[in-house]
Amino acid sequence: MNKLAIFATILLAFGVRNAQALNVFACEPEWGSLVHELAGDAATVDAGTTALQDVHVIEAKPSLIAKVRRADLVVCSGADLEIGWLPQLIRQAGNPKVASGAGYFMASDQITTLEKPSKLDRSEGDIHPQGNPHFQMDPYRVLAVAKALAARLGELDPGKAATYQQHLADFTTRWQTAIKGWEAKAAPLKGRKVVVHHMSWIYLENWLGMEQIGALEPKPGVPPTSAHLASLIDVTKNAHAFAILRAAYQDPKPGDWLSEHTGVPAVTLPFTVGGDDQSKDLFGLFDSTIDKLLAVAK
């Protein structure tokens, strides 16, 4: 009995969590932020990654296993974005609540993805059979995910289902107003051409009517080569691209190189919540993204 008490004390010393609130593990900060919008204080959110990390290649770190172990719900982009680490976290954590069923929420299951490859062959680079998983940059898709997520939170925590729906209604109103504002503000971006680092921006481009004319990565997930960058100089100049886009976590060197050789500015966009000072939540993420694009779109 004494031994048990000592053991319990040791566990407390390592930080056992009070199980009052719903514990949510968000693979990416944008979904953590969305859970916060919908649940408020009713959920404790652990984000597995930061805006400065490449979520394609995260390692199944012990700290993440510990977080998944305690989670009542995991919220991730899905579409195989986390295939290199999430399955390992779930298998190691021994937490059946999130292994499948209601506790396992993949945002990609709630929306339609773009760029589903017609041919699956790794010689095409790091392609995702279930389509492009970077859909957090489309506010309509974020809203669709929010609806499904509020329902899921209610399913897991029926006592607070009404609260989640109320938060969703509030979020929806604010979000739709914000969308109108962003769309009005970003009108000058329509029809403008961009070069991107990785194929991360298709949803943003589709939403704002921008056109992608090239990517620094020769194939998705393959680091930029000097030969490929050189081949982009003429394309970038001739098409009158207005910006070279990259995410906060990406290596700035290839974009800067192309910028130097073409005079087209390279822009670092937050890409997710926490990607810059302004992106403190989902609203800030889109505010900042559009401000940064407009700043170079003269």
Added chain:
Amino acid sequence: MKRSLLAFSVGLALAGNAFAADSPTSADMKALDARIRALEVEGAKLREQAAAALAEASAARAELEKMKASQQATQETAAAASTAAATAAVSAPAEASAPSAGGANGNAFNPAIAVILNGNYAHHSQNPDNYVRGGFPVVDGTGPGKQGLSLGESEVSFAANIDDKFYGQLTVSYEDDNGKVGTEIEEAYIDTLTLPDGFNVRAGRFFSNIGYLNSHHTHTDNFVDRPLPYQAFLGNQYGDDGAQLRWVAPTDTYLEFGGELFRGEDFPTGGANHDGVGAHTLFAHAGGDVGDSNSWLAGVSMLKAKTTQADDGFSGDNTLYLADATWKWAPNGNTKDGGVTLRTELFFDKRDGFYTTPSDIEVDPLNPELSQPWIGDRRGAYLEAVYRLNRTWDVGYRFDKLWASNSGPFPSDFDPVRHSIEATWRNSEFSFFRLQYSHDDPLRSITDNAIYLQYDVALGAHGAHKF
């Protein structure tokens, strides 16, 4: 026209054959005539049915067109109506989560298949066939490996959820045990999926969770071969038939505790004592992050066995204690783009038993003793540091050392020591090439300088690796 002519002539030829085979009587002719009529009637019926079906199909098509048009109209109004409709358009349709028609296909539930291909070129300054390590017999599958070109650990693994409660994995590998080439069931186990509160049970054949490297497949290693203590004390990697219980604590710091029961047949155990439960292990691991840029994992483990005639000739009680520690630093935690990995493991091996010359070893005529006591302690350790320059390159250094016993069947006053350096070039997550140089002193005044060139690739299912 041509085709019908051909059909006609073929028919004629066939008919000709038939007639030639047995000349018909008039009764036969009548019967045939009746059958043809019947067939004609049937044919007419079928034609009518086909026409009806065709009409139905065209009606259905017309209806479909109508539906499409109306749907388009609603879509247009919806799009005009509000942003909510736009959201609906990007939402997955409810039926999208239902399995596709492919579900009827027998292959739809095939397990994920991953293939690892691995090969080496090695050049050793000492002939590997004559390799002797002071104080530590070289058991099958360990040691310097082959001179020249050879196939490395190449394997196929299948994995899938079995049902709602179990996950299964099978790994079959190519094996070359001193010329005995074949395939081996490397791992074949089931895991539980639904035990509550952080518990996991594994049963089957699997690599023990002791230490750090032991449970990792060699294709995730940072060097071409396993460190000396893994070779000497675990035969590269200890796996056996058994069962494992693991528990992960519900704490902020990662804490894992567990134990295993094994048959006790594979090195360093042998003989499957205690009615086939000859070995057991205990392990504990802890880990966490320090800021966004540092992660660590450390543990202590023990393997205890009652052994009869292991591959190194030992029988008796053997206990192996391990301590492992890993520290990874990478700017912002992007370990694939840069940073340093430091790892060390310490081994303490305790034996109380006797040595019998294995049957496949020739007895030294000058020292024909067949059995002698083997009591004592031996130790081993390695330390490796790998610096990741970028997504493509890493370079590493490893120091490994064994401390021999100066009594018993393998007395040595020299402790084997080795230094290795490596450089790895990765084209993608799925392929790498590695160049390694090792300076190995297995005996006093004997040095094996070795150069290795290795390829290692993964085909098929995208693996999710352990930390």
